[in-house]
Amino acid sequence: MSEVVPLRRNRPFAFFxxxxxxxxxxxxxxxxxxxxxxxxxxxxxxxxxxxLTALESLPSLVLALFLGVYVDRLxxxxxxxxxxxxxxxxxxxxxxxxxxxxxxMGQLYVVTFAVGTLALAYGLAHTAYVPALVTDxxxxxxxxxxxxxxxxxxxxxxxxxxxxxxxxLTAPIAVAVDAASFLVAxxxxxxxxxxxxxxxxxxxxxxxxxxxxxAAFRQQPGIVAITVGKGxxxxxHWGVLALYVLYAVRELGLSPAAIGAIAVIGSLGPLLAGLIxxxxxxxxxxxxxxxxxAILVGGGILIPFANGPDLLVIATIGLGQFxxxxxxxxxxxxxATMLQHTIEPALLGRxxxxxxxxxxxxxxxxxxxxxxxxxxxxxxxxxILLTAGTLTAVPWxxxxxxxxxxxxxxxxxxxx
Numbered sequence: 001m002s003e004v005v006p007l008r009r010n011r012p013f014a015f016f017x018x019x020x021x022x023x024x025x026x027x028x029x030x031x032x033x034x035x036x037x038x039x040x041x042x043x044x045x046x047x048x049x050x051x052l053t054a055l056e057s058l059p060s061l062v063l064a065l066f067l068g069v070y071v072d073r074l075x076x077x078x079x080x081x082x083x084x085x086x087x088x089x090x091x092x093x094x095x096x097x098x099x100x101x102x103x104x105m106g107q108l109y110v111v112t113f114a115v116g117t118l119a120l121a122y123g124l125a126h127t128a129y130v131p132a133l134v135t136d137x138x139x140x141x142x143x144x145x146x147x148x149x150x151x152x153x154x155x156x157x158x159x160x161x162x163x164x165x166x167x168x169l170t171a172p173i174a175v176a177v178d179a180a181s182f183l184v185a186x187x188x189x190x191x192x193x194x195x196x197x198x199x200x201x202x203x204x205x206x207x208x209x210x211x212x213x214x215a216a217f218r219q220q221p222g223i224v225a226i227t228v229g230k231g232x233x234x235x236x237h238w239g240v241l242a243l244y245v246l247y248a249v250r251e252l253g254l255s256p257a258a259i260g261a262i263a264v265i266g267s268l269g270p271l272l273a274g275l276i277x278x279x280x281x282x283x284x285x286x287x288x289x290x291x292x293x294a295i296l297v298g299g300g301i302l303i304p305f306a307n308g309p310d311l312l313v314i315a316t317i318g319l320g321q322f323x324x325x326x327x328x329x330x331x332x333x334x335x336a337t338m339l340q341h342t343i344e345p346a347l348l349g350r351x352x353x354x355x356x357x358x359x360x361x362x363x364x365x366x367x368x369x370x371x372x373x374x375x376x377x378x379x380x381x382x383x384i385l386l387t388a389g390t391l392t393a394v395p396w397x398x399x400x401x402x403x404x405x406x407x408x409x410x411x412x413x414x415x416x
Contacts, residue, residue, distance in 0.1 A: 013133040015188055017146060023084060023185035029165065030091060032263060033174035034108065035245040036166055036256055037094070042105050046246060046379070050371015053242040055109050057363020059117040060356045065210050067121050068353020072346060076129040081189050083122035088182030090115050091175060098172035120360075124352045131340050131348070146274070166256040213350025220342055222405035226290065226335045227355045229396030230328070233297050235362035236389030239370025239382070240300055247379040252306070252313055262314050266321020269299075273329035286334055287401035291394070293330040298391040299323025304383035324390075331397075334406070 038044040038052055059067075071079065090111050097103040130147070165174035218224065248254045248262075280289050302320030306313040335355075343351050373382040400406050 012193065015191060015193075016129075016133060019084075019185040019188040020147060022181050022188065023087075025181060027178060027181075028263070028267075029174050029181075030178035032245075032256070032260060033166055033171040033178070034094070034112070036249075036259075037098075037103070037171040037175070038105065038108060039245055039249055040256075041098075041103070041171065042108070044105060044246075046243060046371045046374035048105060048371075049246055050239075050242040050368045050374075052105075052108060052112060053238055053367030053370070054364035055113045056116045057238060057360045057367065058113055059120045060360030061362075061364055063117060064120060064124075064353040064357040064361065065213070065350075066353075067117075068124055068213055068350040068356075069210060071121065071124045071349030071353070074125075076125040076132065076349075077189070077193060079125045080122055080129065081186050083118045083125070084182045084186035084189065086118045087115050087122075088179045088186070090118070091182065092179035095172035095176040095179070098170075103172070120356060124349050124356065130336075131345055166260075171256075210350065213347060213354050216343055216347045217351045217354045220338065221403070222400055222407075223335055223338050223342075223351075223355075225396050225400030225405060226331055226338075227358050229294060229393035229400075230297075230331060231358040231362055232396065233294075233390040233393040234359050235366040235369075236386045236392070237300065238363040238366030239373065239386040240303070240390075242367045242370035243374045243379050243383055243386075244303065246374070247303075247383060248317075251379055254310065254313070258310060258314055262318045262321060265314070265318025266325055269296075269322035269325030269327075270329040273326050273333065277330050277333045280330075281334065281337075285401075285407070287404070287406040290331060290334055290406050291398050291401050293327040294393040294397040295391070296323045296327030297331075297393050298387070299327065300390055301384075301387040303387055304380045 035049065035052070038049060044052070094103065094107070094111055097107055165171075165177060217227075245259065248259050254262075299320040299322065302316050306316035306320075339348065339351065370382065370386055373385065376382075397406070
C-alpha cells in the first residue's frame with residue numbers, strides 16, 4: 001500500500017478548506033443576525049418567522065433534483081466560485097436597504113430564498129468536489145472530518161461574533177460581514193484552484209438522469225437510513241428554528257449577546273464531532289456510534305425546559321445545542337464518507353440532491369408548522385412537541401445498525 005500524503009500538503013484542498021472556514025464564519029453571523037432583524041427591527045411574529053424559516057429550505061424541496069443534475073454536468077469548482085459570489089451580492093442588499101430605511105420582510109423573504117438556492121448548489125457541488133481534490137480514498141474520512149471541523153470552528157466563533165456585532169453595531173452591520181466573507185472566500189478559491197474536471201457529457205434525458213440518482217441512492221441502505229432518519233428529525237427541527245429566536249427574545253428575555261453565547265456553547269458539539277469521528281470510526285463500529293449520535297440529535301428538547309437565572313438558561317440551552325450538534329455532525333461525516341466510497345463520482349451531485357430533497361425538503365412544511373403551532377398553542381408548548389419529535393431519527397438508524405448497513409468499506413478503492 002502506498003504512503004498517504006498528508007492533507008496539509010494538498011495545496012488545492014488547503015485553499016478550499018480556508019475558503020470554507022471564512023465563508024462559514026460569515027454565514028453563522030447571518031444565521032443569527034437575520035432572524036434578529038426580523039424580530040427586533042421588523043417586529044415579526046410567529047407566523048412571519050415560520051415563513052422566513054420555510055423559505056430558507058424551500059429550494060431543497062422545489063429545486064434540489066434539478067440542481068443535482070446540473071451539478072453533475074458542470075465543472076464543480078467553477079460552480080462553487082460563482083455560488084459564493086452570488087451569495088455575497090444578495091446578502092449585501094440587506095444592510096444596503098437597511099441603511100436607506102427601506103428594508104422589509106418581503107426583501108428578507110426574497111433574499112432568504114435566493115441565497116438558499118445558491119447555498120443548495122454550493123452544498124451539492126461541495127460534496128461532489130472533495131473526491132476531485134482528495135484522490136486517495138484512504139483520506140476521505142479525514143478530509144470530511146477536516147471540513148466538519150472547519151464548519152465547527154466557525155460555528156464556535158461566528159455566533160459569538162454575530163451576537164457582539166448585533167449588540168454593538170446593529171444586525172444589518174453583522175449581515176454585511178457575511179456578505180464580505182463570501183466574496184473573500186471566492187477569491188481564495190480562485191487563487192487555490194485545483195483539479196476541476198468537466199464531468200462526462202450525458203445524452204440522457206433529464207427525467208432519466210434524475211431517475212439514475214434515485215436508483216443509486218436506493219442501492220445504499222445505510223445512506224438511505226441516515227437520510228430518512230435525519231430528514232424526519234429535521235422536519236421538527238425546522239419548526240424549532242422558526243420559534244427559537246422569538247422564544248429566546250420575548251419569553252426568556254435574552255439579549256443578542258446571550259443568544260450568541262448559547263450558539264457558541266452549542267457549536268462546541270460539532271467541533272468535538274469533527275475531532276473525534278475519525279478515531280472513533282477506526283476504533284469502534286460506525287453503526288453503534290451512529291445510533292448514539294441519533295439519540296443526541298434530540299438534545300434540543302432542553303430548550304423549552306430552560307428556566308431560572310440567565311446564566312442557567314444559557315447553560316441549559318447551550319448543552320442541548322451541544323448534544324444536537326455533536327450528533328448531527330457525526331452522522332453527516334459518516335454519510336459523506338459512505339457516499340464518496342460507494343457512489344460513482346458522476347452521480348454524486350444527483351444522489352446529493354436526493355438527500356437534500358429528503359432532509360431539507362421537509363423544511364418549508366416544518367417551518368410553517370412551527371410558526372402556526374406557536375401562534376395556536378404558545379411558544380413553549382409548541383417547542384416541547386417539536387423538540388420531542390427530533391428523536392424520530394433513532395428507530396431508522398437503529399434498524400440499519402442491526403442489519404449491518406452502516407459499516408464503512410474496510411479497503412476502499414481509488415475510483416475515477
